[in-house]
Amino acid sequence: MKVSIVIRTKNEESWLKACLLAIKSQTIKDFEIVIVDNNSSDRTVDVAVRHGVSKIVRIDKYLPGDALNQGAFECIGEVVVFLSAHCIPANSLWLENLIRPVIDGTSVASYGRQIPTPASNSENARDLLMFFGAESVVQKTDCKFHNANSCIKLSYFNRFKFDSKISNIEDWYWGKGVIERGDKIAYQAEASVFHHHGVNQHMAGASFRSAPVADLLSSLHLPDSKNPQFMSPSEWEGLVIVSCVSDKSLKLVDKLAGLRGNKFNFDVRATGDFDSVNEISVFSVDKRFSFQEYLQIVLSHSEKETGKIYDYIVFVDDHYAELDLDLIDLNICSLFARWVDVSTAARKIKGWLFNNVDIDQLLIPSDSKDTTSIEALQGQGSAMRTSIVRLGTLDTSGVHVSSIVERRFAFKRD
DSSP: OOEEEEEEESSOHHHHHHHHHHHHTSSOOOEEEEEEEEOOSSSHHHHHHHTTOOEEEEESSOOHHHHHHHHHHTOOSSEEEEEETTEEEOSTTHHHHHHHHHHTTSOSEEEEEEEEOTTSOHHHHHHHHHHSOSSOEEESSOOOOOTTEEEEEHHHHHHSOOOSSOSSOHHHHHHHHHHHTTOOEEEEEEEEEEESSOSSOOOSOOOTTHHHHHHHHHHHHOOSOOOHHHHOGGGSOEEEEEEOSSGGGGHHHHHHHTSSGGGSOOOEEEESOOSOOSSSEEOOOOTTSOHHHHHHHHHHHHHHHHOOOOSEEEEEETTBSSOOTHHHHHHHHHHHHTTOSEEEEEEEEESOOTTTSOOSOEEOOSOTTOOEEEEEETTEEEEEEHHHHHTTOGGGSOEEEEEEOOGGGSOBOO
């Protein structure tokens, strides 16, 4: 049976690759993918094309139901699966489990479970784990339906589409119509996807109850199987940017290239004044640019030169008196294992020394009673997603501290 998968996107560069990799790992192979993109300003569409997606619908005005309706119009499968780009199938049986009740006639539609990522805050994790239970059920009177991870028989959907004019909960209104017509909706707990934000999409803060509730539910009900492509850096392309003091520092490049062997794709760029350069490409950037602008320029230059789409950047600054090369691997692994925007080493700063310390980025602890601040050391192999660099949100993105380094790794040369 042919399956059509409709994915709506808006600046989903890093999420989309993980989503497509997970789809390709499914036990069911007879499917097509339709992307509905709302004017992405990053490389979302390029990622889709690079991974073999040929059907791409571009829209200028986004309304959730209308976007999915336009995507479904392009479908040729017997069932249509709707999947948000930032919902990542958790295992290879996701698609098989999601479409089963629609294929066997148990229901006209189904929706699957959504579980938090390691980076989801406690409010969102709690909400997802409470809303999406661990047991499957066929709904006869309950209109609950969540189309971020769902399946509908296409012939049924062509008769009863989403409301194309409302701005939210179009899926719940659609589910209400299903129940009123005397049809059924199946909830498939076995069709799990990782989802970063929760059903209520909390943006900041967390109640004192949310963390322990989320921990309890996670320990009891999270599925054992994890999608290895989602959690591992092995499928991702990395760009290492090295800021070198002089050509004498180029020996650092050899050390970096051997750090992870053949498992890591290196494309090294250096900045500075050099007398002689062999195999490394030197790219000079005006010092007037901010750090974010500097990364954007080098990233654009490197992708144009290599034809690649990089998923993450590692920044190494040889101006540091000493470099801990082991931190680079730790930062890269943390970036994907925890699904954060930035993973960095840091040093502790006792007290509020704003006037005495040259701080690249200061992480203020949430507990106001603690007077220890943390300085993120970008040049000690910080890893960051290219999507946030392209969109200019590096300064406002979430930061994970992978390690607190010793004093000798924290200071730069004069």
